[in-house]
Amino acid sequence: MxxxxxxxxxxxxxxxxxxxxxxxxxxxxxxxxxWWEDNRPLDLTIAPGKKARKFLPDSCETFLLELETIxxxxxQLKEQVKRIADNKELWExxxxxxxxxxxxxxxxxxxxxxxxxxxxxDLSYFHHPLGDEMKYCVKIxxxxxxx
Numbered sequence: 001m002x003x004x005x006x007x008x009x010x011x012x013x014x015x016x017x018x019x020x021x022x023x024x025x026x027x028x029x030x031x032x033x034x035w036w037e038d039n040r041p042l043d044l045t046i047a048p049g050k051k052a053r054k055f056l057p058d059s060c061e062t063f064l065l066e067l068e069t070i071x072x073x074x075x076q077l078k079e080q081v082k083r084i085a086d087n088k089e090l091w092e093x094x095x096x097x098x099x100x101x102x103x104x105x106x107x108x109x110x111x112x113x114x115x116x117x118x119x120x121x122d123l124s125y126f127h128h129p130l131g132d133e134m135k136y137c138v139k140i141x142x143x144x145x146x147x
Contacts, residue, residue, distance in 0.1 A: 010055035020059035039127035071135040
């Protein structure tokens with residue numbers, strides 16, 4: 001999640017100014033959550049905040065936030081999505097021109113699941129099930145230009 005800070009976005013888009021995407025998608029994979037190895041509770045710490053510096057290109061019309069975790073943390077993921085919906089003013093993604101992308105509640109949160117590995121780099125974790133596969137749960141939130 002460290003790479004999701006606004007300065008990192010701005011630095012990336014500054015290095016490739018010809019890149020003018022209409023959609024920017026950020027995916028937080030299960031292994032991107034802070035302290036996932038220790039089975040700590042999910043805590044999404046990338047909210048831009050009310051006074052976020054501008055960092056998305058002016059071409060960006062939609063920002064997708066994709067959040068993934070394992071099935072045993074499915075309810076925690078729902079809570080993270082609820083936190084975003086309950087604190088919309090903290091989750092506005094600023095463009096360089098000052099316009100902001102806000103949670104579009106008219107677009108349903110997309111859900112999907114998939115089967116993936118229980119081990120990473122051949123390491124097992126106490127909170128993962130036995131075997132080679134476990135279920136992953138994903139939620140995608142859509143942010144569009146404020147109207």
